[in-house]
Amino acid sequence: MTTSTGTLSVDDGAAHTVREITQQPDLWREVDRIVAAxxxxxxxxxxxxxxxxxxxxxxxxxxxxxxxxxxxxxxxxxxxxxxxxxxxxxxxxxxxxxxxxxxxxxxxxxxxxxxxxxxxxxxxxxxxxxxxxxxxxxxxxxxxxxxxxxxxxxxxxxxxxxxxxxxxxxxxxxxxxxxxxxxxxxxxxxxxxxGVAERLAAAVESITGKEAVDRTAGALVDRAPERIVFLGSGSLKGLAEESALKVVELTGGALVTVADSSMGFRHGPKAVLNDRTVAVVYLSNDPYTRRYDLDIAAELRGNLPPRSVVTVSADLGDGTEGSGDDAWLLPGLGGVPDVALALSAVVYAQLIALRASQARGLRPDNPFPAGEVNRVVAGVTLHELRD
CATH class of the missing domain: 3.40.50.10490 (Glucose-6-phosphate isomerase like protein; domain 1)
Structure with a gap:
């Protein structure tokens, strides 16, 4: 059974995950109030x-x-x-x-x-x-x-x-x-x-409508990749690592993912590329760092089939963001530090993971029904530290 939330379709087994992705703008406003108080x-x-x-x-x-x-x-x-x-x-x-x-x-x-x-x-x-x-x-x-x-x-x-x-x-x-x-x-x-929480919230509210998701995460998943590479610099490298983990988790390990820095990827990890790979490159808001992100995006477009490389960027309006369906933009975030940009950009990765999970007939709320991996980690033995 599939129902609609007004933004994303919800298959059985996805209700929690869909709600928890789409509720983030409201929760960020609440976090802002909590910290202020x-x-x-x-x-x-x-x-x-x-x-x-x-x-x-x-x-x-x-x-x-x-x-x-x-x-x-x-x-x-x-x-x-x-x-x-x-x-x-x-x-x-x-x-x-x-x-x-x-x-x-x-x-x-x-x-x-x-x-x-x-x-x-x-x-x-x-x-x-x-x-x-x-x-x-x-x-x-x-x-x-x-x-x-x-x-x-x-x-x-x-x-x-x-x-x-x-x-x-x-x-x-x-x-x-x-x-x-x-x-x-x-x-x-x-x-x-x-004021950054409100800017982040407004940006994400603009990208989680069903039409927007179909055009971005949905279209990427429709290419049926077998590998996804996530790249970013500075704070956006941490974002790339979280993005890769999200896809592995929600697809039950069925999709191979790699995360690295925009410059570091060339030093060995680039060997993962094949013609069934798609790449997501997070573009820094720092003009200097952004050049390195743009360099790797251009290089990957020369290595991979057409429409296999997506950039995620604040909408700077300076032409460096690219255009078309392979340039995913976050409006109103020009000038925010990358650490804040990451919090809106990660929603794109969450949506990719959700759509990829659903495309494989999994239940995103629990992609490991046999309990191989648990929501709260179990099975850890804590050993005594001896002086």
Missing amino acids: SRETLDAFLRPLTARGDLRVVLTGAGTSAFAGRVLQPALARDLGRRVDAVATTDLVADPRGCLAEDVPTLLVSFARSGDSPESVAATVLADRMLSEVHHLVITCNEQGRLAREHTGRPSSHVLLMPPAANDRGFAMTSSFTCMTLAALLALGGEAYT
């Missing part, structure tokens, strides 16, 4: 820390939550003028002595949809054990999750809760990813991002 307490917690020249900021999470950190890292390093590292909880828990080798004052920013993944709490426990001074900013979508419960009320912690609807019920993280990333950007990035 928390500004006084956030500033009281964060400002004394970010004023310290010896502070290290570590952005951590697992899977999609780790990619939130990779999207944010370049921008926050620049905005804060401090050392900022994106370190997955899966790396931190497996190698705490390497990831936390420097005993310096640290702000650990934890991203977690549920907060119940084994690594989420373990990462904070290990940081407390290994560092002389560590503070925790917990950004989560689940008030009842273990991570939120264990850090609420602690003097060295601040828990920032996302709107309840951001706790995605579908298998793949969509609105949870963008809401947590936006919240961190607004909390740590300061006044530079005032």
